[in-house]
Amino acid sequence: MRRHTIAPRHDWQRIVEEQGVVYPLTRHPDDTLRPYWDESAYYSFTLAEVEALEAVVEELHRLCLDAAAHIVAEDRFADFGITDRKLAGLVADSWRRRDEVPSLYGRFDLRYGSGTEPESGTDGGTAKLLEYNADTPTSLVEAASAQWFWMEDRFPGADQWNSLHERLVEAWRKQRPLLQPGPVHFAHTQADELGEDLMTVAYLRETAEQAGLSTVALSVEDIGWDRLSGRFVDLQLGFIRTCFKLYPWEWLATDRFGPHVLDTLDNGGGSGTTCWIEPAWKMLLSNKALLAILWERNPGHPHLLPAYLDGPRELAATTGYVAKPLLGREGAGITVHRPGEPVPDSQADGEEAYCYQELCPLPDVDGNRVVLGAWVVGDEAAGLGIRESAGLITDEYARFIPHIVV
Numbered sequence: 001m002r003r004h005t006i007a008p009r010h011d012w013q014r015i016v017e018e019q020g021v022v023y024p025l026t027r028h029p030d031d032t033l034r035p036y037w038d039e040s041a042y043y044s045f046t047l048a049e050v051e052a053l054e055a056v057v058e059e060l061h062r063l064c065l066d067a068a069a070h071i072v073a074e075d076r077f078a079d080f081g082i083t084d085r086k087l088a089g090l091v092a093d094s095w096r097r098r099d100e101v102p103s104l105y106g107r108f109d110l111r112y113g114s115g116t117e118p119e120s121g122t123d124g125g126t127a128k129l130l131e132y133n134a135d136t137p138t139s140l141v142e143a144a145s146a147q148w149f150w151m152e153d154r155f156p157g158a159d160q161w162n163s164l165h166e167r168l169v170e171a172w173r174k175q176r177p178l179l180q181p182g183p184v185h186f187a188h189t190q191a192d193e194l195g196e197d198l199m200t201v202a203y204l205r206e207t208a209e210q211a212g213l214s215t216v217a218l219s220v221e222d223i224g225w226d227r228l229s230g231r232f233v234d235l236q237l238g239f240i241r242t243c244f245k246l247y248p249w250e251w252l253a254t255d256r257f258g259p260h261v262l263d264t265l266d267n268g269g270g271s272g273t274t275c276w277i278e279p280a281w282k283m284l285l286s287n288k289a290l291l292a293i294l295w296e297r298n299p300g301h302p303h304l305l306p307a308y309l310d311g312p313r314e315l316a317a318t319t320g321y322v323a324k325p326l327l328g329r330e331g332a333g334i335t336v337h338r339p340g341e342p343v344p345d346s347q348a349d350g351e352e353a354y355c356y357q358e359l360c361p362l363p364d365v366d367g368n369r370v371v372l373g374a375w376v377v378g379d380e381a382a383g384l385g386i387r388e389s390a391g392l393i394t395d396e397y398a399r400f401i402p403h404i405v406v
Helices: 012-018 047-073 085-096 140-154 164-178 196-210 258-263 280-284 289-297
Strands: 002-005 025-027 033-035 041-045 105-111 128-133 184-188 215-219 224-226 231-233 242-245 275-277 321-325 335-337 354-358 368-377 380-389 399-401 403-405
Touching: 012 140, 041 047, 041 399, 047 085, 047 105, 047 128, 047 280, 047 289, 047 368, 047 380, 085 258, 085 280, 128 289, 140 164, 140 196, 140 368, 140 380, 140 399, 164 196, 164 368, 164 380, 184 196, 196 215, 196 242, 289 354
Parallel strands: 041 403, 184 215, 184 242, 242 275
Antiparallel strands: 002 041, 025 033, 105 128, 105 368, 224 231, 321 335, 321 354, 368 380, 380 399
16 A cells, blocks of 8 residues: 555546535634545555455454344343333344345445554554444545546546445345335435535435435435324425435434334334334444454454453553544544553543543554545445544544555
């Protein structure tokens, strides 16, 4: 893996906005606008690297499914903050009937590459799992579409680890028999001010339509409840039988209409119910507690980092650790603790729900901290998106960098 600098295309901002990246700039705390889509650099990989990473991603996905089976079998929902027994039962049922419930995609965030951190003993060629977002992953439009068109402009005839579009269309086509009759509704939240959620949902809706599905777009806030029929409805009072929502399950299950969601949850083709995509069992794979379960079941695995739920244990004195809230996006609430630093009282006493993962600093490549976002569609590796940040935490100020395969 190598980083290269390159001159951006003329009028690049207009180009990527027309391709769906309507959020090409990020406003920073000093009120300056800086590129989120950053084509002043790119990464190159060898085909052998990509093939090895594909195998890693599919192995990690397999381990995650094994962990989900263990969580359900051993009733470990409390470790994930799922204390409502009705919700836990529905998640368990969703998992047991997963072959009857559609599921689309997810994104692994991986540490990969040789950096300059002296305290990091990680082999540069060994990918390490940082987390898995299998419920509401974003950065899809830029990974699937914009960087492909960038490659065609800048490196005609080159290749890219990117079969996202084709695999998404095929996934909708294959899972069509699992969908309820009628159109598939696609919902995003109006709380999204940048337009990223809106465009992610719009892109996924396009892939569904290319698979031959009828679709309807609306916002989560515009979903209504018809008391007479006991059904969710859209703005035209049409029943919402199948809905892709870019809206976390922990919100969906607990907001105002949460009880109706649980009462009408379709875990396998029931009439009078709503089939939500992603399914409820994906709650288990998007919760940072998964990292501790993975390590517990696969100690010493070369692609996992030590992680615990009851405190940082030996990590506080040896490698340092990262405290991650069980739920959260864009690095919110994550704190980095170097070896030997005092453990905060709230963490030492277990007062707050965190996952404590070994500190394995992101590689420092020319002053940039790089993280790989490796995509899964169905159960197969499907593509790569790369983000860079200035610090150890990949937050809302990170930049998306395209790549090619040489």
